[in-house]
Amino acid sequence: MTANAWNVLSGTGTAATVLASDFPATGRTVAGFGDLVRELGDAAPTVWETAPPRPGREAGMTGDDYLRHWEPGAKSAGPVSAVLGFCVGSVFAAGLAAEIGRRQGKAPRLVLFDPERPDADLLHRHYHELIGGLAPMLSADEIDEARRVGQDTRRAHTAMRPLAEELCELFRKYGEPAFRRTGLDAERGAEVVATFASFLGYLVAASDLDPRQAWADAVAISSATPHSGLNPLPARERSALVAREISFELPHTELLRDTSVARAVSELLA
Structure with a gap:
């Protein structure tokens, strides 16, 4: 094997x-x-x-x-x-x-x-769900902003690969501060972001x-x-x-x- x-x-x-x-x-x-x-x-x-x-x-x-x-x-x-x-x-x-x-x-x-x-809407849905999971660590305004920017990014892209790249960067932007607030070290936070990027790459490849x-x-x-x-x-x-x-x-x-x-x-x- x-x-x-x-x-x-x-x-x-x-x-x-x-x-x-x-x-x-x-x-x-x-x-x-x-x-x-x-x-x-x-x-x-x-x-x-x-x-x-x-x-x-x-x-x-x-x-x-x-x-x-x-x-x-x-x-x-x-x-x-x-x-x-x-x-x-x-x-x-x-x-x-x-x-x-x-x-x-x-x-x-x-x-x-x-x-x-997979399609572009599926990529955005996974981003939206992950941002929802950050709710205990981010303020309501921060969550609203992350979701609004995610929606704007989805509207700006029909091609999946550039959409995936931007959504991953957005998750990094909003996720890393949330991880720090829970005491998660930078290395582990980076692993979470990398796993999301890997998953988006998997979805894009399947398309x-x-x-x-x-x-x-x-x-x-x-x-x-x-x-x-x-x-x-x-x-x-x-x-x-x-x-x-x-x-x-x-x-x-x-x-x-x-x-x-x-x-x-x-x-x-x-």
């Missing part, structure tokens, strides 16, 4: 490996594939999860660069029975599944959780890829959060995008942490 490219979430010695595509990060509150593996319990297969490049190394990387980052490790996984994708990770999951299918001569099962293609051909054969597992996954799409477009959709009355943040979802996934992977 290529160092730093994959995290082993479970190693049960099963004949085939399941690959999971997501952006794991320390301190993340949204449920991830580690939570899903715990819910699967004894039914969990061997699962490897994508790890992003180290912060700072992702600058300028394209979608194909990310796939090349993960491909050597994917080859060393042996037979791959399924590829899972969460949110924008579903775009990369499509690329991984297509390459694995060419190599194996048989496409792995593709299961997507709130699959989403280079077109997952639609692979998604047409996929099963989508959808939450009830209106702006997540397939939910904002018109019904006709939504039904045409994937082969099958299974919906749950759950928030996006809890989709990979639910017993009923784990049961559905176990059946799909059986």
Whole structure:
């Protein structure tokens, strides 16, 4: 396995490996594939999860660069029975599944959780949410200013890469004073900003890829959060995008942490 490219979430010695595509990060509150593996319990297969490049190394990387980052490790996984994708990770999951299918001569099962293609609005939404998280450390006026400037920046850009760069600088501008007020040292504060920059780079890179051909054969597992996954799409477009959709009355943040979802996934992977 290529160092730093994959995290082993479970190693049960099963004949085939399941690959999971997501952006794991320390301190993340949204449920991830580690939570899903715990819910699967004894039914969990061997699962490897994508790890992003180290912060700072992702600058300028394209979608194909990310796939090349993960491909050597994917080859060393042996037979791959399924590829899972969460949110924008579903775009990369499509690329991984297509390459694995060419190599194996048989496409792995593709299961997507709130699959989403990134756009400029998604970048801004993540910035807006992070600024909201600084509310205990910044004044109401400071929060309002950070959000207003973020909205102005979104309106000024249609291209994702320059938008991502400016939003990262804004988060640095408003985040670093907030971190100091909590006693967080400068090094740790810089790590938080770098992780956000790495995540935005991941989103921008995913926008280079077109997952639609692979998604047409996929099963989508959808939450009830209106702006997540397939939910904002018109019904006709939504039904045409994937082969099958299974919906749950759950928030996006809890989709990979639910017993009923784990049961559905176990059946799909059986």
